[in-house]
Amino acid sequence: xxxxxxxxxxxxxxxxxxxxxxxxxxxxxxxxxxxxxxxxxxxxxxxxxxxxxxxxxxxxxxxxxxxxxxxxxxxxxxxxxxxxxxxxxxxxxxxxxxxxxxxxxxxxxxxxxxxxxxxxxxxxxxxxxxxxxxxxxxxxxxxxxxxxxxxxxxxxxxxxxxxxxxxxxxxxxxxxxxxxxxxxxxxxxxxxxxxx
Numbered sequence: 117x118x119x120x121x122x123x124x125x126x127x128x129x130x131x132x133x134x135x136x137x138x139x140x141x142x143x144x145x146x147x148x149x150x151x152x153x154x155x156x157x158x159x160x161x162x163x164x165x166x167x168x169x170x171x172x173x174x175x176x177x178x179x180x181x182x183x184x185x186x187x188x189x190x191x192x193x194x195x196x197x198x199x200x201x202x203x204x205x206x207x208x209x210x211x212x213x214x215x216x217x218x219x220x221x222x223x224x225x226x227x228x229x230x231x232x233x234x235x236x237x238x239x240x241x242x243x244x245x246x247x248x249x250x251x252x253x254x255x256x257x258x259x260x261x262x263x264x265x266x267x268x269x270x271x272x273x274x275x276x277x278x279x280x281x282x283x284x285x286x287x288x289x290x291x292x293x294x295x296x297x298x299x300x301x302x303x304x305x306x307x308x309x310x311x312x
Contacts, residue, residue, distance in 0.1 A: 123161040125151040130168040131175045135214045139169055139225045139232075166229050169221065173235050176217040177242075185246050192254035196247065197301055200277060204293045207281060212288045218243075219278040244270045254305070261308045273300055 129151035133142045144165055148155045162168040184199040207215070214220075218239040226233035247270035254260035276296060283292040 122151075122153050122157055125153055126158055126161055127168065127171050127175065130162075131172040131217075134169055134172045135176065135217050135220075138220060139165075166231055169225070169229075169232055170235050173217060173221065173232075173239060177239060180243070182243075182246055185250050191259060192250045192257060193259055193301070193305055196250045196254075196305075197297070200297070200300075203277070204290070204297075207284060207293070208290055212285045215281045215285050216278060219281060222278075240274060244274050247273055251305075259307050260305060269304070273304075276300065 126147060130142075130147045133147050133150055137146070142165075144158050145155050147168065148158050158168075162171070181199060181202050184202060185195050187195055190198070203216075218236055221232055222236040222240070226236055244267075248266045251260060251264070251266040251269055255262050255264070255266065276299075280292045280296040284290065
């Protein structure tokens with residue numbers, strides 16, 4: 117197998133460094149050191165640290181397992197739960213260190229970089245749309261109250277998840293995740309009462 121290109125090495129190192137350390141705590145020198153390439157080679161492939169952060173966001177999106185939301189062999193709400201369970205397990209296995217890169221950049225960089233703010237907004241928009249589709253499917257299947265506004269509920273669930281990750285990281289505990297799953301899946305997304 118051929119050796120990865122320098123651009124690939126830098127992009128992957130940037131993704132890992134940003135996810136572990138954050139945008140501001142990661143210098144270009146940290147990225148190139150992690151990639152094992154000379155510092156000057158960074159600018160041969162990325163015009164700025166911000167451009168490598170945008171690539172990191174694209175790479176992160178590929179790790180979110182949106183495919184779990186799309187599989188048609190399981191009921192919609194089971195798929196939604198499986199998606200968040202996968203993300204939660206990743207957080208636990210990572211020692212409550214990394215959190216969500218989209219949320220991290222939203223909190224850390226969005227006020228200082230319009231380009232990153234737009235990418236974060238777009239990432240949350242795409243994610244929210246995926247969740248909304250699952251909720252609409254659940255409503256069509258009769259598994260979810262049809263009076264629930266799917267778009268607003270998707271936004272709420274995504275916002276609740278991002279907040280959950282922040283508290284879980286601060287607590288170094290899965291307790292906030294347990295509260296998320298109980299509240300979202302056992303209360304908010306409870307199946308409608310069946311008529312006799």
